[in-house]
Amino acid sequence: MSTASPPATRERLDPAFVRLSLVMLTGTLAVVFDTTIVNIALDTLGRQLHVPVSTVQWITTGYLLALGMVVPTTNWLTGRFGGKNVWLAALTIFLAGSVGASLAPDAATLIAFRVVQGAGGGLMLTVMQTILVQATGGRSLGRATAIIGLPALLGPVLGPVLGGLIVQHLSWRWIFWINVPFCLAGLALAWRFMPAGERDREAPLDWIGLVLLCPGIAGIIFGLSRVGAGGGFGHADVLLPLIAGAALIAAFAVRALGTDTPLVDLRLLRSPSFSAANALMFLSGFVLYGAMLLIPLFYQQVGGRDAFTAGLLLAPQGIGVMLSRGLAGTLTDRVGARPVTAVGLVITALGTLPFAWAGPDTATWWLVAALVVRGVGLGAVTIPVISSAYEGLTRDEVPHASVITRTAQQVGGSFGTAVLAVVLDSALARHPGGPSDAAAAFEHTFWWSLAFTVLALVVSAWLPSRLTRRPTAAG
Template identity: 50%
Template structure:
């Protein structure tokens, strides 16, 4: 069973965590390393920006399609087998992208890479959270979520360095070592679990959920076109996607067994409240990851590499605050840690509300460090809270629900702020004033998250009536398929895509 997070960490969890971290870093770097490469690749491959941006858009859409089927695939194949399969597919796709001979072949390889990422990212969380068995969840999550911090910060820097020193093909080979190292590590350290069920895939659920997610994300990626959210290229797929996702929810809630994603878990307050706040943290992280680099590049005339380097203090701040935030969350509960974290994020954004072409970069870097501290304090407790009190077989579904919430938040945040920025730049007296409007919007989303933080459980989850029965059923099922594994056993739109939208 998996109850409220308790003191200490389960034996054997750290080898699982560090093993999956290797593969997770590869996926996140693959997502963000092309952030500075879209425009150069358009020239190299002699295609328009609207075509080459699909190396990012196609990657993210393929990732979104695959995510909902991961719980079912884990049941059919077992966690370790599915992880190794995902890493192998990721390695093959990375090599194919590196040897691509034109834009269509590169886009196709990137979509295959995204599909592999769609397997690995939720499965990473699932394997580690199952290994944690309800103990020290926040501390374990502070390690598991490192890729989500390092990817957006270091990916563009790595991409810029590769473009400066090497051929563009190396952009896609630099992620291959993560898979090459991750496969033998997985065979050595991941528990050898067996498939648990042979239930057929819910085809109706998969079709409605996958197509709905793709439609929503595709609509949002067009949001900076003239007309914004009322442009047909935005409104039609967005509305259609929402209808399909609603249809998926209705279909799933009527099923009595083997749902693709068990939405009934949203009745569980820690999961529903943390997913809502993760949605808004996507606004705060990815929305601002659109604005801040564009401020450096468009308003101050810096190169993409220089802009990426200036974002490093934010990543450092997030890394510094993760472990203290995890321990505080386990001591006093997630609510106050997350609330204060969002306040710190808002404070770290203050200089940008009035920043101009001549604002002191030392001041900006200092506040980015503060902002990163706040982001670390927000994401770790929220991601851990989603798994409080869940049975082992519920963890894969919670991983998918929280992952989709954060991904949609990042996409919505990027789209909304792209529209606001574009409108502000064209209507404000100066370009700087347009950025000020957009940063005020970003700060407003963060303040809203501060208020909504009050709905989080104050000090961890109190067991509810029926939990003992649910855990007993889960334990009985696990005992029936006893293995050593069971006993020892858990972006979003990239900055380049956002830049293309605004440009």
């Protein structure tokens, strides 16, 4: 990793970078909306396909397992075949999975094509991050990250709204057909406008690392996905895959630190700012994804809203995200990641606090306003955290960093959702009455979410106080 260099100056984003971002975002929108839209439709899928909950959950679990397992391969794939070729292949795989899922005659076929979708989607998200960070050339990384991180924030907010509309007014098959125009447009634009990228036909593949890391990530994600069904972390079908996954990842770490050509270079974690950024991405599972589980359930179980209305009431958070992203990117380039992240986390906590005090009679406008504030905070947090993860990296280190950050986000999202789901279930068991008792259970769980936000605020102290210019990032 390079040493500190002069502070970043105000520079316009390269028009070529903006064009490349728009090209890649066109295809990526299908991926980021797909997961949350499907989650809204799981109940409908179970009823119309005549399968139990234990089978329906594999529509999501199979997707997440495939997504997690392919992420570690992206570093080698982009080096061996070039970023453009891998992107086109990944988008084609996701398109094939979407068409197959939309035509699936039964649950087993649908699950199989969801696995195909997950493989394509996992490649796309990581390759996009790598290509766009390399394209910045180490300049204006904060403002560039405002574009790179946009799908990750908009998906959980807008996906439930789209999913609710489709489930309420159309066949469930349109959940997957809606991906097709995004994929086709993305393929056409990428074929026309994406640069070919560099290729190393002799790039070695760490087969042992691949065998250790990919199943390890899958084991952890599978174990976490079983937390809700198992009623907590203390059951064999949760603990065994978690322990096995952790053991495989530990073995991979030992190997990666002892070889010159690891599948993923874990030596990047020696940097305090890189480690802090990934710790914050993991904690975002509690701050973002865990709360995204709680808020719709609060509207339904305490406020008495239906699923579609609960999803619609999440939209104000997306408005807040859009309001803060441009300013957060500019401030990150000017003053650094640490102060922007700290302020963003405080604002996020302030926007979450009203839900910890809310009850059945709380005015909807007050909670809507709180979600706008919360969105402003989340938008301000994500940009500097992702930017600082790439602080001081050379071009060759960027793909490794993308794998690590994507894995931290994926596992953190699963872990945060699982932990807060267990906390909520336990609290609801102690308050089995009506909406007022449910409000007490949600209050307890939202305080847990706020506690993890405070923990993230402490970790943010290890982020760099000012981003530096990285001419080596462009090669």
